Amino acid sequence: SQLHYRPVKLYDFQPPLEDFRSAVLEGLQRFPKSISPQFLYDKRGSELFDAICTLPEYYLTRTEVQLLQDHANEIATYLGNGALVEFGSGSSQKVRLLLDAAPQVQTYIGLDISRQHLYEACTALAQDYPGLEAIALCTDYTQPLPIAQIPELQNRHTIGFFPGSSIGNLEPAEAVKFLQNAAVLGDLIIGVDLKKPASILEPAYDDAQGISAAFALNLLTRINRELGADFDLSLFTYRARYDETFGRIEMQIVSLAQQTVHIGDAKIRFGNGETLRTEYSYKYTSDEFQMLAMAAGFQPIQVWTDAQQLFNIHYLKR
Numbered sequence: 001s002q003l004h005y006r007p008v009k010l011y012d013f014q015p016p017l018e019d020f021r022s023a024v025l026e027g028l029q030r031f032p033k034s035i036s037p038q039f040l041y042d043k044r045g046s047e048l049f050d051a052i053c054t055l056p057e058y059y060l061t062r063t064e065v066q067l068l069q070d071h072a073n074e075i076a077t078y079l080g081n082g083a084l085v086e087f088g089s090g091s092s093q094k095v096r097l098l099l100d101a102a103p104q105v106q107t108y109i110g111l112d113i114s115r116q117h118l119y120e121a122c123t124a125l126a127q128d129y130p131g132l133e134a135i136a137l138c139t140d141y142t143q144p145l146p147i148a149q150i151p152e153l154q155n156r157h158t159i160g161f162f163p164g165s166s167i168g169n170l171e172p173a174e175a176v177k178f179l180q181n182a183a184v185l186g187d188l189i190i191g192v193d194l195k196k197p198a199s200i201l202e203p204a205y206d207d208a209q210g211i212s213a214a215f216a217l218n219l220l221t222r223i224n225r226e227l228g229a230d231f232d233l234s235l236f237t238y239r240a241r242y243d244e245t246f247g248r249i250e251m252q253i254v255s256l257a258q259q260t261v262h263i264g265d266a267k268i269r270f271g272n273g274e275t276l277r278t279e280y281s282y283k284y285t286s287d288e289f290q291m292l293a294m295a296a297g298f299q300p301i302q303v304w305t306d307a308q309q310l311f312n313i314h315y316l317k318r
C-alpha cells in the first residue's frame, strides 16, 4: 500500500548500553547503596511510570501539559520555522502540543538511547503530521552530540525540548554538564519542577495507591529475573523523603531486616534499615534554575508558571 507519510530517517550512532549486571553489582557494593534511575524503565517499569503520571498526587505531568497548552501560541513564536529536537523523546506525546501550535516547524528530531521505541514514536508522529520531516537520532544525550554529522541540523535555528523535569534526576553539577552539551545544539525549552512544601512533594513520590513504591521495588524484581538474584520483596519497603537542604526528593528502598541477597556468585549484605537509593528528584526555584542555565552558557529569556506555582517551563536562548 502507498505511504501516506514521509518515511523516518534514522541516524544510529549505536550508543553503548550500560551493562545492567556490572552497574547493579557496583551500586550494591557502594555505601550508601545506589543504582542509576535509568534501570527503572524495563517494560513493567515504563508501564508503572505511565501510571504515576496520571496519579492525583503526581501534579507534574498534568501541570506541564496544561502550561504547554495554555502558552502554545507564545511558545510557537519562539520556535519560528526552526527544527525541534526532543531529548529522551520516549513516546513523543508532549511535543504534539507544540507541533499543533507551530505548523511552520517542518523538522522534528527525536533523540533517544532506545532505538526501537524511538523509531516507532517518530513514525507515529510522521503519520499524524503529514509534511513533517521526522528524524530519529539514536544516541546517548549525556555524551557529546554528533551534530556535525547531521546535515538537517546545519545552519538553522534549532530548539531543544526536554520536558517532564527529567533534569531533576541529575545532580546540579551533572545538570550543568547536560545543559552545556544541549547548548551546542541551540535554544532549549525545558520543564522544571519547583521547590514547594514537603507536604505536597512527598505524596507525589509516595502515593496512596502504592504505584510509586511498586515502580521502585520493580527494580528488585528486574534484578531477580534478569540477573538470577534472590531478593525477597516482603523484606523491603519504599520511602520518599524531601531533603530541604539539598532541595531534592530522595527515593529509596529500605531493608526491613539484616539479610544477605545473592546475585550469581556475589553476596550482598543489608543491615536492618539500610537504604538503597533509586532516584534523586531535584527541585529548583525559577531563579536557581536560571542561574544553573547561565552557568551552562544559556540566556534565560522566558519562564511560564501555573497559578499554583507548581511547575516551570523555561525558554533558554543560546
Ligand code: AVJ
Pocket: 052, 060, 164, 165, 166, 167, 168, 169, 204, 205, 212, 215, 279, 280, 281
Ligand atoms: C522522570 C525524573 C521526572 O522525578 O518526577 C517520578 C521520576 N520517579 N516518580 C520525577 C519519578 C518516581 C520523575 N522524572
